[in-house]
Each structure stands twice: as structure tokens, then as C-alpha cells.
Amino acid sequence: MLGREERMRVRACLAAALLAPVVALAGCREGGVTPRPAVSGGDAERGRRMVAAYGCGGCHAVPDVPGAVGRVGPSLHALAARSYLAGTIRNDPETLVRWIQDPQALRPGTAMPDLNVGPRDARDIAAFLYTDHAGGLGPPHLLPKRWLGAH
Known part of the structure; x- marks a missing residue:
């Protein structure tokens, strides 16, 4: 059985592992995320x-x-x-x-x-x-x- 400190380290490692792909993709854009410019001359x-x-x-x-x-x-x-x-x-x-x-x-x-x-x-x-x-x-x-x- 893991102690409290070991559980916290496991959670921190798990959180880092889950966050790594998000950080790696920070420069990427998926359709539906990048705003478009306004339509010139449109009301x-x-x-x-x-x-x-x-x-x-x-x-x-x-x-x-x-x-x-x-x-x-x-x-x-x-x-x-x-x-x-x-x-x-x-x-x-x-x-x-x-x-x-x-x-x-x-x-x-x-x-x-x-x-x-x-x-x-x-x-x-x-x-x-x-x-x-x-x-x-x-x-x-x-x-x-x-x-x-x-x-």
C-alpha cells in the first residue's frame, strides 16, 4: 500500500502525463478553434x-x-x-x-x-x-x- 506522499507523487506524475500532449499541441490549431477575420464591407x-x-x-x-x-x-x-x-x-x-x-x-x-x-x-x-x-x-x-x- 502506498503512503500519502507516494500517492501524491503518483497523482502528480499522472497529471503531468495527461497534460504533456496538451502542452505539446499548444501551437496547433484544430478546425473550430481558430477565429476567422471579419468580412470586410459586411454589416x-x-x-x-x-x-x-x-x-x-x-x-x-x-x-x-x-x-x-x-x-x-x-x-x-x-x-x-x-x-x-x-x-x-x-x-x-x-x-x-x-x-x-x-x-x-x-x-x-x-x-x-x-x-x-x-x-x-x-x-x-x-x-x-x-x-x-x-x-x-x-x-x-x-x-x-x-x-x-x-x-
């Missing part, structure tokens, strides 16, 4: 209203948009923190604007319909999806959000 508040006006919430759950609880498409919570759109399209501000305007041009056959979103509306929607209100930005965290219990 996030207007974008929130455009999400409602275009009916995006019929297919997507969208934070801070009343009634946007759709489950056909993926949730748009923390969209800006994702590395990819539609699984394979690099997620950056300009690509997101293009995706909102014409998803079929970027991924033919995608289930996302072309809603005839104009350039200004697409830029504003993207600006909104890249804000804290949409769960998009915020400080990066050393651990991936899924490990922290955030959804």
Missing part, C-alpha cells in the same frame, strides 16, 4: 435580419435568429470557426460570401439551394455568421471546444 446586424428574411432558419439552426431551428442542413453555430464549408470547401470570408450567393457553383449537386442572394446580402450574412452573436468568433482556446463540452 453583421443587417446580416442577422437577412438570415431571417431569406428563411435560412428553415434548414439551419442559427444562434440569435428567432425561429431559426431547422435541422435539414447543419447548424450554423460557430461556422466561422470551422475549417471547411460543405466538408471540402475552404472556409474564409470571400468563399463564404460566394457560397451564400451560389452554392451550386462551388459544389454542384449540394443540397443547399440557390436562393438568389445578392452580393450585399451575402456579404452581410457572412459578416453575421462570423460574429460572436452567431457563435462564430471568440478567443481561441488551447483545447478543442468538443473537449470543453461546448456545442
